[in-house]
Amino acid sequence: xxxxxxxxxxxxxxxxxxxxxxxxxxxxxxxxxxxxxxxxxxxxxxxxxxxxxxxxxxxxxxxxxxxxxxxxxxxxxxxxxxxxxxxxxxxxxxxxxxxxxxxxxxxxxxxxxxxxxxxxxxxxxxxxxxxxxxxxxxxxxxxxxxxxxxxxxxxxxxxxxxxxxxxxxxxxxxxxxxxxxxxxxxxxxxxxxxxxxxxxxxxxxxxxxxxxxxxxxxxxxxxxxxxxxxxxxxxxxxxxxxxxxxxxxxxxxxxxxxxxxxxxxxxxxxxxxxxxxxxxxxxxxxxxxxxxxxxxxxxxxxxxxxxxxxxxxxxxxxxxxxxxxxxxxxxxxxxxxxxxxxxxxxxxxxxxxxxxxxxxxxxxxxxxxxxxxxxxxxxxxxxxxx
Amino acid sequence: xxxxxxxxxxxxxxxxxxxxxxxxxxxxxxxxxxxxxxxxxxxxxxxxxxxxxxxxxxxxxxxxxxxxxxxxxxxxxxxxxxxxxxxxxxxxxxxxxxxxxxxxxxxxxxxxxxxxxxxxxxxxxxxxxxxxxxxxxxxxxxxxxxxxxxxxxxxxxxxxxxxxxxxxxxxxxxxxxxxxxxxxxxxxxxxxxxxxxxxxxxxxxxxxxxxxxx
Numbered sequence: 001x002x003x004x005x006x007x008x009x010x011x012x013x014x015x016x017x018x019x020x021x022x023x024x025x026x027x028x029x030x031x032x033x034x035x036x037x038x039x040x041x042x043x044x045x046x047x048x049x050x051x052x053x054x055x056x057x058x059x060x061x062x063x064x065x066x067x068x069x070x071x072x073x074x075x076x077x078x079x080x081x082x083x084x085x086x087x088x089x090x091x092x093x094x095x096x097x098x099x100x101x102x103x104x105x106x107x108x109x110x111x112x113x114x115x116x117x118x119x120x121x122x123x124x125x126x127x128x129x130x131x132x133x134x135x136x137x138x139x140x141x142x143x144x145x146x147x148x149x150x151x152x153x154x155x156x157x158x159x160x161x162x163x164x165x166x167x168x169x170x171x172x173x174x175x176x177x178x179x180x181x182x183x184x185x186x187x188x189x190x191x192x193x194x195x196x197x198x199x200x201x202x203x204x205x206x207x208x209x210x211x212x213x214x215x216x217x218x219x220x221x222x223x224x225x226x227x228x229x230x231x232x233x234x235x236x237x238x239x240x241x242x243x244x245x246x247x248x249x250x251x252x253x254x255x256x257x258x259x260x261x262x263x264x265x266x267x268x269x270x271x272x273x274x275x276x277x278x279x280x281x282x283x284x285x286x287x288x289x290x291x292x293x294x295x296x297x298x299x300x301x302x303x304x305x306x307x308x309x310x311x312x313x314x315x316x317x318x319x320x321x322x323x324x325x326x327x328x329x330x331x332x333x334x335x336x337x338x339x340x341x342x343x344x345x346x347x348x349x350x351x352x353x354x355x356x357x358x359x360x361x362x363x364x365x366x367x368x369x370x371x372x373x374x375x376x377x378x379x380x381x382x383x384x385x386x
Numbered sequence: 387x388x389x390x391x392x393x394x395x396x397x398x399x400x401x402x403x404x405x406x407x408x409x410x411x412x413x414x415x416x417x418x419x420x421x422x423x424x425x426x427x428x429x430x431x432x433x434x435x436x437x438x439x440x441x442x443x444x445x446x447x448x449x450x451x452x453x454x455x456x457x458x459x460x461x462x463x464x465x466x467x468x469x470x471x472x473x474x475x476x477x478x479x480x481x482x483x484x485x486x487x488x489x490x491x492x493x494x495x496x497x498x499x500x501x502x503x504x505x506x507x508x509x510x511x512x513x514x515x516x517x518x519x520x521x522x523x524x525x526x527x528x529x530x531x532x533x534x535x536x537x538x539x540x541x542x543x544x545x546x547x548x549x550x551x552x553x554x555x556x557x558x559x560x561x562x563x564x565x566x567x568x569x570x571x572x573x574x575x576x577x578x579x580x581x582x583x584x585x586x587x588x589x590x591x592x593x594x595x596x597x598x599x600x
Contacts, residue, residue: 061580066597068565069590073597231522234498234554245522252528253472320473320518320531333516333533335505344591346503348518353500356557385580 027054032370034062042381044358051366056359060352064385071345075311076102079342081172086349086383088169089132092118092125092161093325094347094383095174100255100321101332102176106314111303114178115256116294120191121164121173122323123291127157127198128169129326130280133378137277138209140371141218146209153201156194163187176312178305188295195288202285210278219274223361223373226271235357237328237350238283238378241267242275249324261293273369276376280326313340327351327378351384445469449530455494460486467535475533480545483536487517487551495524496532499548502558504566506593511540513566517548517555538568547573565591 026049033043041063047055067086071079083098084091096118103110110118131150138146158168163184165171173180209215225235230243240247246265250258266282268275316338322331328350335344354377361373445453446469453466453474463482467475478486490496500518507514517534521527538545547570548555559570560579567589569576578585588595 061582064580066590069595069597231497232553234500234552236500240522247522247528318475320533329500331500331518333501333503333518344505346501346516348501348503352557352561353554356554 030367040379040381042379042384046362046367046370048367051368053362053365053367053370056362058355058358060355060381060385062385063382067386068345068347071342073341075313075340076176076342077308077312079345080175081170083347084170084172086347086386087129087325087327087380090125090129090326091170092122092173093129093323093330095172096122096255097321097323097330097332098334099174099176100323101319101334102314104319104321105317105334105336106176106308106312108177108306108308110178110256110306112257113182113299113302114304114306116298117164117183117304118174118179119256119258120291120294120298121161121171121179123287123294124157124161124164124191125171126326127284127287128154128161130284131157133280133326133375133380134205134277137375140375141215143209143212143215146205149201149205149208153198156198160187160191160194163190175305177308178303180305182304188298191291191295195291199285199288202281202288205281210281216274218369218372219277219376220270220272222273222369223365223376224270224272225276225357225361227269229360230271230357233356233360235328235354237325237354238279239276239354239357239376240328241265242279243271244269249322249329253322255321255323257294257297260297261290263290263293273372273376276378280378311340313338322348325350327380327383328354347386349383349386350378351380352386354379355384446471448526449474452494452530452532456486456489459489472529473531473533475535477535477537480536480538483534484546484548484551487519487534487548490519490532490534491551495521495527497521497523499552499555499558500531502548502555502562504562504568504591506540506566506591508540508593512537513540513543513568514538515545515562515568517552519552543568544571545569546571549573565589567592 027047030046030048031043032046034041042058042060043062044056044058046053065085067083070082080095080098084094087094102108131154135147135150135154138144138150161171162168164187165173165180225239225243227244230240230245244267246267248265249255251265263286266279266286268279314336316336318333318335320331320333322329324330329348330350331348333346333348334342337343357377358374358379361377362370365373449469449471453469453476456464456476457466460478460482463478464486465477467477476486496519498520500520502515502517504516505514515536515538519532519534521530536545543566545568547559549559549570549572556573557579559573560575560577562568563570563576564578564581581590
């Protein structure tokens with residue numbers, strides 16, 4: 001029988017959970033979640049040998065709602081409100097790729113102004129999500145100021161989205177063919193004002209949080225995910241970019257008007273928890289830059305939406321489209337049989353893909369590092385369960 | 387109808403467990419693959435679309451090259467279902483899927499799987515298993531997705547697991563197992579993942595599972 005050390009080594013190498021029968025008497029089993037304040041609606045079982053985690057088994061599914069099945073019972077428009085439930089804080093992005101896939105299937109063209117508006121809305125929404133995530137990351141590392149600040153500044157973008165869409169978090173704003181309504185009067189100026197203020201705040205975040213020695217000690221060099229392993233595990237989004245791969249769907253597969261925007265893909269090479277928490281921060285900075293350009297280039301007037309017939313349907317076929325969400329690539333594989341209802345909808349989400357890295361990264365680390373590692377994965381349990 | 391014969395041959399090659407009478411009829415939901423084209427298969431990638439399906443435009447050269455590389459290597463074992471800009475769909479039998487996936491990874495640069503999923507086709511008594519493969523390391527492939535697909539008999543769906551080729555499919559295959567009942571041979575843990583522990587019904591993404599009240 002292999003020794004404990006060999007089994008741990010094997011687990012780490014494969015990224016699989018093969019440590020099933022280690023000598024139990026030395027180990028203590030801990031169940032983290034689903035009521036644990038640090039895990040969200042999600043549970044994982046860990047085994048510790050002293051201070052060290054030697055085994056981790058994620059157990060998602062506490063918020064599984066059967067989104068994919070529900071899609072088969074509603075037409076493509078009726079699907080939108082329930083599809084944004086998995087990530088209400090990033091609802092524009094999860095309906096964005098859905099709209100793109102449906103447009104592909106039905107051959108719908110989106111008016112240029114509509115393309116700009118939904119790109120701006122998705123950037124605003126990505127900020128909202130990232131700030132929410134950053135707030136939680138802060139509080140679970142014991143930094144309560146870092147909870148208060150992003151949670152407060154999030155209101156800047158929620159306010160903008162409320163003016164734009166009429167709702168604070170679940171907007172149902174993107175629909176196949178464009179966006180539901182045009183921008184309100186004075187939105188552009190207000191948006192620019194908020195961005196200017198927010199960029200000042202970002203500098204303060206950096207000073208109080210990312211440059212704090214305590215935070216850096218807890219995250220630097222912790223749970224390193226190498227470039228090769230990141231590719232093998234197929235992780236996405238900020239987790240992937242923190243491991244040295246500049247992969248961003250907005251860049252590699254530009255959708256709508258992103259090919260007209262000049263921006264850099266933010267990435268780091270260290271692959272540790274610090275990099276995974278810093279890359280979303282860099283993304284927020286870059287996103288301000290993207291929004292300015294989008295606002296600048298947007299046509300002053302025009303249609304924002306191609307009107308569809310009631311109960312729209314297209315020819316049979318299938319489409320797979322992706323966007324870059326706050327948690328990485330978000331793709332929809334939609335199969336249509338020619339009726340108004342999709343035959344099959346597969347939602348490929350970043351959280352579910354990044355979950356595979358959790359056991360891989362936790363095994364071999366100290367129990368005290370668990371929150372720093374878990375939250376650095378940018379994992380959103382509701383989205384993973386769908 | 388030489389292609390009909392070929393289609394029969396492909397079906398015979400699959401280790402289906404003497405299922406119900408499988409018609410060689412084209413599936414409704416798949417556009418490009420249908421139609422009998424008398425041309426020899428390897429040379430003719432997507433072929434013409436069936437009349438009711440969406441008209442496929444001329445395939446882009448780069449994607450066509452990728453598809454032709456696969457066809458040249460595996461011949462009749464792979465079937466190109468469509469070629470579109472940055473998307474290719476390739477069908478292969480369960481017996482050769484590991485071999486094709488290994489080739490895609492080692493020689494063509496598709497280094498990770500984005501997802502594994504399945505679609506139920508009760509009329510054809512088949513379940514289609516899809517792997518979406520992408521590349522992080524080859525610059526010219528970053529946007530490309532190859533959909534590697536195989537079909538399993540619906541009565542006893544078993545396909546080889548790709549976990550030794552793409553470790554990233556571990557959870558996706560488990561999800562497909564519980565949602566569609568497809569058993570992935572060689573996967574170390576074919577266990578429940580998202581569904582409740584006391585789930586005692588048929589796999590919910592099968593078409594004969596109905597949501598209550600609908």
